[in-house]
Amino acid sequence: MxxxxxxxxxxxxxxxxxxxxxxxxxxxxxxxxxxxxxxxxxxxxxxxxxxxxxxxxxxxxxxxxxxxxxxxxxxxxxxxxxxxxxxxxxxxxxxxxxxxxxxxxxxxxxxxxxxxxxxxxxxxxxxxxxxxxxxxxxxxxxxxKPRRAQETVNIVPYHGYTIRELESGTIAIERDGQSISPVKPILRSLALSLNLSLVNSNGNPLNTRQLGSQVIQSVKAIIERVPVAPQPVTPGSTFPI
Missing domain, CATH: 3.40.600 (ECO RV Endonuclease; Chain A)
Incomplete structure (x- = not known):
């Protein structure tokens, strides 16, 4: 049939x-x-x-x-x-x-x-x-290996790594300008340092894309919470209205 x-x-x-x-x-x-x-x-x-x-x-x-x-x-x-x-x-x-x-x-x-x-x-x-x-x-x-260049839709720095989420959903990690593979062991380590779960709601381990997305979103949340230090004002400076 x-x-x-x-x-x-x-x-x-x-x-x-x-x-x-x-x-x-x-x-x-x-x-x-x-x-x-x-x-x-x-x-x-x-x-x-x-x-x-x-x-x-x-x-x-x-x-x-x-x-x-x-x-x-x-x-x-x-x-x-x-x-x-x-x-x-x-x-x-x-x-x-x-x-x-x-x-x-x-x-x-x-x-x-x-x-x-x-x-x-x-x-x-x-x-x-x-x-x-x-x-x-x-x-x-x-x-x-030399895949078509893909747009980066998310990127964060964390613990010396640069973590990227590409348009296809693939997670890429670099350190000192060098690409790292496989990425999942690094993601697991970073997730643990961020107190993130390595499993989903059903108790099954997250795959690479799910884990990478979770790490990126967690790091972005931390970055957004960090206040930006005020810049010193130089006498005579003007500011656009």
Missing amino acids: ALTQMQIIQSLGEAMNWFERELQWGVKPTELPHLCGRIGELYAAMITNGQMATSVNQHGYDVVSAQGERISVKTTAKMKHTAYVSFNPRTLSQVDRVIVLRVNTEEMQIEILLDAVIEKAMSMMGPEAKGQRLLPLRPFLNIL
Whole structure:
């Protein structure tokens, strides 16, 4: 039975919530390959306005787009540049398009590493070995780093750090002009120094964006409460009316 686009979006949200809950319980993201794969397939179906394949690994593809493209979807939660995804060379002839996704567990968002026609994707894979062709992720992870310049919507200085909230909701932290990553350990430390809770009303740990927003708003409130010292008046000075 085909899912509606609304059902796909709802299922994706539920899968992401469950994935985040497992991480909060201490499960490593690499120990959740089935859930990670499900998230990727739902996301690919959503962005292509398509449908899930009717059978698991049906002829090597996972999603059929609105244009009828057979899409092989690979999803990883690995952050290291030595990571790779593998393909079965015997079923690549049944694929029209390849989408490779990463679930960024730092910001709990899905990143598109590759979206290409099968011919281009195959040109990036290594030769067949042990019944697989490997696609290294290093080139795509390198591209992710210099993201498009985003507007800063909130910025505060605190304890030697500069904390920014970007227009996408991403939290960035700098110290002495150098970007710091990952940011969540710093945010947790700053939150504790501000006597802020690290969990939400349901007792679940705040994610990076929620924690960063909370820290920024708390620091802004402190800054606004600090009175500005009056400036000395020089004899003969004039003031605009």
